[in-house]
Amino acid sequence: MKSQGDMKTEIETKKLLTRYGIATTSPRLATSAEMARRIVAEIGMPCALKVVSADIVHKVDAGGVRLSVTEESAAEAFESIMAACTASSPDAAIDGVLVEEMVSAGLEVFIGARVDPDYGPIVLFGPGGSGVEQGVKPTAALAPIGEAEAFGLVDAAFPGRFANDRAASRAELARCLLAVAGRDGLIMQEDVSELDVNPIIVTESQAVAVDAVADGSSIAMPVRDGETMDAAIARRRARLSGLDALFDPKAIAFVGASTSKDKIGYHLIKNLVEFGFTGSIYPIHPTANEICGLKAYPTVKAIPHEVDRAFIAVGSNQVPGVLAECKEKGVKVAQVLTAGFSEFSRDSAELERRILDQVADGPMRMVGPNCIGTFSASAKMAIGAARYNPVEPGNITFFSQSGTFAGDVVRRAQVWGLPLGRALSCGNCADVDMLDLLLYADADPTTEIVAFYVESLRDPGLFFRFASGMRKPVVILRGAQTEQGQVAASSHTAALATDKLLWEAGVVRSGVIQVSNVEDLMDTLQALSVHGRGPGNRLALFGSGGGVSVTASDAASGAGLRIAPLAAGTGEGLKRFGIPGTSVANPIDIPVWGLRDGDRYIFEEIINLLKSDDNVDRIVVFVEMGWVMDFIENDELGLVALEQICDSIARARPDGPPMSLALRTSGDNYQDDFVRKQRVRFLNKGISVYPSTSRAVRAQARLVHEPRY
Numbered sequence: 001m002k003s004q005g006d007m008k009t010e011i012e013t014k015k016l017l018t019r020y021g022i023a024t025t026s027p028r029l030a031t032s033a034e035m036a037r038r039i040v041a042e043i044g045m046p047c048a049l050k051v052v053s054a055d056i057v058h059k060v061d062a063g064g065v066r067l068s069v070t071e072e073s074a075a076e077a078f079e080s081i082m083a084a085c086t087a088s089s090p091d092a093a094i095d096g097v098l099v100e101e102m103v104s105a106g107l108e109v110f111i112g113a114r115v116d117p118d119y120g121p122i123v124l125f126g127p128g129g130s131g132v133e134q135g136v137k138p139t140a141a142l143a144p145i146g147e148a149e150a151f152g153l154v155d156a157a158f159p160g161r162f163a164n165d166r167a168a169s170r171a172e173l174a175r176c177l178l179a180v181a182g183r184d185g186l187i188m189q190e191d192v193s194e195l196d197v198n199p200i201i202v203t204e205s206q207a208v209a210v211d212a213v214a215d216g217s218s219i220a221m222p223v224r225d226g227e228t229m230d231a232a233i234a235r236r237r238a239r240l241s242g243l244d245a246l247f248d249p250k251a252i253a254f255v256g257a258s259t260s261k262d263k264i265g266y267h268l269i270k271n272l273v274e275f276g277f278t279g280s281i282y283p284i285h286p287t288a289n290e291i292c293g294l295k296a297y298p299t300v301k302a303i304p305h306e307v308d309r310a311f312i313a314v315g316s317n318q319v320p321g322v323l324a325e326c327k328e329k330g331v332k333v334a335q336v337l338t339a340g341f342s343e344f345s346r347d348s349a350e351l352e353r354r355i356l357d358q359v360a361d362g363p364m365r366m367v368g369p370n371c372i373g374t375f376s377a378s379a380k381m382a383i384g385a386a387r388y389n390p391v392e393p394g395n396i397t398f399f400s401q402s403g404t405f406a407g408d409v410v411r412r413a414q415v416w417g418l419p420l421g422r423a424l425s426c427g428n429c430a431d432v433d434m435l436d437l438l439l440y441a442d443a444d445p446t447t448e449i450v451a452f453y454v455e456s457l458r459d460p461g462l463f464f465r466f467a468s469g470m471r472k473p474v475v476i477l478r479g480a481q482t483e484q485g486q487v488a489a490s491s492h493t494a495a496l497a498t499d500k501l502l503w504e505a506g507v508v509r510s511g512v513i514q515v516s517n518v519e520d521l522m523d524t525l526q527a528l529s530v531h532g533r534g535p536g537n538r539l540a541l542f543g544s545g546g547g548v549s550v551t552a553s554d555a556a557s558g559a560g561l562r563i564a565p566l567a568a569g570t571g572e573g574l575k576r577f578g579i580p581g582t583s584v585a586n587p588i589d590i591p592v593w594g595l596r597d598g599d600r601y602i603f604e605e606i607i608n609l610l611k612s613d614d615n616v617d618r619i620v621v622f623v624e625m626g627w628v629m630d631f632i633e634n635d636e637l638g639l640v641a642l643e644q645i646c647d648s649i650a651r652a653r654p655d656g657p658p659m660s661l662a663l664r665t666s667g668d669n670y671q672d673d674f675v676r677k678q679r680v681r682f683l684n685k686g687i688s689v690y691p692s693t694s695r696a697v698r699a700q701a702r703l704v705h706e707p708r709y
Contacts, residue, residue: 128199242332249309256313371427372403394419536617543622611656
């Protein structure tokens with residue numbers, strides 16, 4: 001709880017705002033009715049009177065505000081304020097009554113800022129006055145903000161409000177936001193933990209802070225400015241020196257190995273052997289001589305060779321002792337598969353603290369507890385059965401607090417031909433957390449795309465600020481976004497879901513791509529691996545089917561893409577395809593039979609026109625496979641026709657805007673298998689493939705990355 005001594009008075013707060021260039025009223029403190037009358041007389045215009053008390057937060061509710069007070073009514077207003085506040089808040093310490101000039105009516109906004117213990121300095125902005133009281137959702141950003149982000153906050157809070165003749169007011173509000181939360185702003189430079197400016201009254205000529213209060217209470221602060229962030233990141237990096245053993249270990253000790261084929265301690269060793277792990281594997285079992293054809297040892301200490309990686313799958317009470325033994329052996333990374341820690345009960349949370357004591361000092365790091373394993377194509381480490389793991393090294397690295405999703409993404413990547421090179425199930429993230437893994441991926445030369453399944457972030461402010469400076473794209477599938485999801489998460493990985501508003505601000509600040517389900521995650525990873533990120537939201541749609549074009553256009557609009565008018569030259573080139581029942585404007589709708597030249601399909605001719613169009617940033621081509629099959633004698637010949645259509649699309653020039661192909665399947669085995677086959681085929685041709693236009697459009701939209709400031 002903050003002490004009164006930390007709270008600044010309104011007079012002190014407004015002096016602070018004035019130093020940073022924010023216009024305010026000129027409040028004066030009256031401690032008697034006569035003093036209030038005299039101040040109003042000196043101001044010479046109607047005034048506002050407000051109680052001054054650090055103990056009264058809601059002044060209006062307490063009866064502590066009077067407006068349009070004249071010299072004649074000033075004394076009575078003072079007395080009524082004091083009487084009302086004494087009655088409503090009998091224990092409040094009241095310093096007196098503030099007297100200040102009235103400000104002309106205008107738009108009321110608020111600016112709030114605080115140093116959040118998880119997110120560091122943040123700024124909030126939105127409708128002020130009654131808008132705050134009515135719970136209107138504000139916009140938020142992680143500080144420091146730049147000019148473009150300040151304007152973005154204004155536009156998000158008041159869409160379309162400041163166009164044309166009100167542009168000066170928009171610029172003034174952006175300037176006020178920068179004064180509070182810019183790199184040289186108040187919240188970044190002063191010993192202030194919280195600031196509330198409400199309202200700021202905006203007219204055509206000015207923005208004036210009418211009410212404001214600041215709190216100087218100290219608070220634990222993970223990130224304050226660039227220098228502090230660099231220091232925090234340096235400290236984090238210093239403890240990660242042994243993480244080279246995470247995905248490329250030389251030797252693995254498996255503690256909790258089993259001779260029983262239905263136990264995880266047998267299956268995981270078997271999977272490593274069958275996948276062809278490139279290093280040595282040492283099963284640890286108290287009595288067995290051999291497991292999966294490998295010599296077993298009774299303890300980690302008994303292994304006569306160096307070991308840099310350990311899997312631990314023993315009872316939870318045994319884990320602290322095993323970790324101590326691993327540390328003594330020189331293990332760099334120990335992955336605790338065992339569950340039953342902080343995600344289980346309060347007593348188990350204490351056990352988790354005991355295992356953390358084993359990695360509190362020294363170079364050994366711990367992954368988990370409560371996880372399932374690791375996939376590495378380079379070291380041939382398998383999650384699950386070896387046959388479901390991609391065999392070729394790839395540039396995507398996936399970290400997951402869910403073991404299910406870790407295995408799911410690995411298996412899907414193998415089916416899709418997606419270049420997934422590494423995946424880690426990290427469970428509770430008690431020691432190595434998501435920020436550590438982000439730092440690892442950023443420094444890893446083999447990782448070009450980073451993806452996460454996240455239920456909680458220990459230092460979200462630091463995570464998002466660091467991600468904002470990365471060149472590698474970052475994708476997050478976030479769980480626990482709803483109240484029901486939060487309850488499930490608390491029983492799963494001891495996660496506490498982060499405040500939604502600040503999380504969204506972090507996503508915006510960082511440029512992280514957030515998705516809401518595993519299908520969107522896979523679609524996005526495919527698009528990133530084929531196309532990468534880049535600017536431009538102008539989309540060209542081309543296919544057969546008017547209704548599909550309409551719904552795809554709707555999907556594009558909802559995802560932030562614009563169906564752009566085509567250039568004159570493109571329109572001229574499309575005229576020869578303009579037969580009855582077609583549309584050669586954007587979106588382009590031409591029946592399949594209109595896309596043949598003799599026995600040859602000519603999809604590529606239209607695609608090449610679009611690729612040459614300077615008005616087009618992205619292309620989605622769609623094929624209605626069901627209609628193609630309907631017009632062919634049987635399924636086998638229908639698949640031949642579909643193959644010829646895909647051959648035509650594959651002949652399109654490879655340069656130009658990124659292009660996705662939607663092979664709209666009806667869901668039968670023939671068509672679904674065809675989509676899977678073509679997805680792998682086109683991956684190598686720089687074309688991403690989806691089973692619906694909406695998924696293709698949304699995936700392209702997630703690639704749009706415009707520099708903000």
